[in-house]
Amino acid sequence: MWILLVRAMLLGGMAAAAVAYGLLPWGTAANAGLGALIGVGIIVLETRIRMVSAKEVAGGFAGALLGVLVALLVSVPLGKISVSPGAHTFWQSLVLLLFTYVGLMLGWKRGEWFDPLSIKAYFEGAPVQKKTYKILDTSVIIDGRIADLCETGFMDGTLIIAQFVLRELQQVADSADSLKRNRGRRGLDILQKVRKMSDIDVEVSELDYPDVKEVDLKLIELAKELGAKIVTNDFNLNKVAQVRGVSVLNINELANALKPVVLPGEFMRVFILKEGKEYNQGVAYLDDGTMVVVDNARNLLGQNVDVTVTSVLQTTAGKMIFGKAIDVNTPVAAPR
DSSP states (O other): OHHHHHHHHHHHHHHHHHHHHTOSTTOHHHHHHHHHHHHHHHHHHHHHHHTSOHHHHHHHHHHHHHHHHHHHHHHHHHTTSOOOHHHHHHHHHHHHHHHHHHHHHHHHHTGGGGOHHHHHHHHHTOOOOOOOEEEEOHHHHHHOHHHHHHHHTOOOSEEEEEHHHHHHHHHHHTOSSHHHHHHHHHHHHHHHHHHTOTTOEEEEEOOOOTTOOSHHHHHHHHHHHHTOEEEEOOHHHHHHHHHTTOOEEEHHHHHHHTSOOOOTTOEEEEEOOEEOSSTTEEEEEOTTOOEEEEETOGGGTTSEEEEEEEEEEEETTEEEEEEEESSOOSOOOOOO
C-alpha cells in the first residue's frame, strides 16, 4: 500500500514541478501532463530495475561509466577535425551516446566481469570459478529429500529459491485444507533446515516475470536467464523444461538410479504383505519401496519368504521385481 502512496506522491511532485518551472508554453494542463508523463516513465524504469539482479545493475553501471570515459577520450581527436561547430556537437554527442549505450549493455549482460573476486583472480592468474546455480521448485521443497541430499554433500553450487516459489509455499501453508497446510509448513521447515547448513550456499532471487502466470513457466524463464538447472520431482515440469532447453535434476530419477541392481537368478528374502492381481501372486516391498511380485506366494501372506528373481521391469514410476517363491510347503488349489 505504501508503494502506491509513494508513487502517487512522485507523480504529483513531478506534475507540480513541471507547472512551477513552466517547461511548456501551452499552459498549466500541458505542463502538469508532461510532469506526470515523466513520473510514469520513472516508475516504469523502477519496476524494470527491480526485476534485475544486483550483479546486473552493478555491471551496467560500471559499463556505462567506462563507456563515458572512452567517449571522452575519443572526443579529444574529434574536436581537432575542421568541421562546423554544429557538426562537432553532433559527432561528440553521437560518440557519447554510442559508447555509453554499448558499455551499459555489455556491463548488464556480463556483470560477472565486474565481480571483485573475478577481477582479483584475473590479475593473480588464477582460473575464474563460474558459479553454478540450481533452482528449487515447490514440489521438491515439500518432498523434503532435498535436505537429506544437501547433508550428504552431493549438491554443489548455489541453491536458488525464487520469491514466487516462496509465495506459493506460503499460500499452501495458509490453506484451509489441513493436508495442504501441513505440506506447506513442512516445505517452509525444510527450507529453514537447508539454509542453516553451513556448507550450503542459498540465495533468494527477487526476479519475477509478471507476464508469465504459471509458476512452472516462471521457473523455466529464471533458469534460462541464470543458466541454471531446475531441481524437481514434477514429471510434467521435467518434460516441459527439457523441451525449452533447460536442464533438470529429477529427485525421483536419482532415487531410482540409486536403487540396488538386481539380476535374474539372484536370491532375496522378502515379507509377503498382500495378494497380487494375478492368480497365486503375493506382493512384497523392499526397504527402498521397490515392489516385488512373487509367484506361488498367495498362501504365504504375513511370512518371510526366500525368492529367486526371474525378471526386472524398469518403468517411469520406478522399478518392479518379479520373482518366484522357493520351498512352498502348502499347495494351492487350482481355481474352478
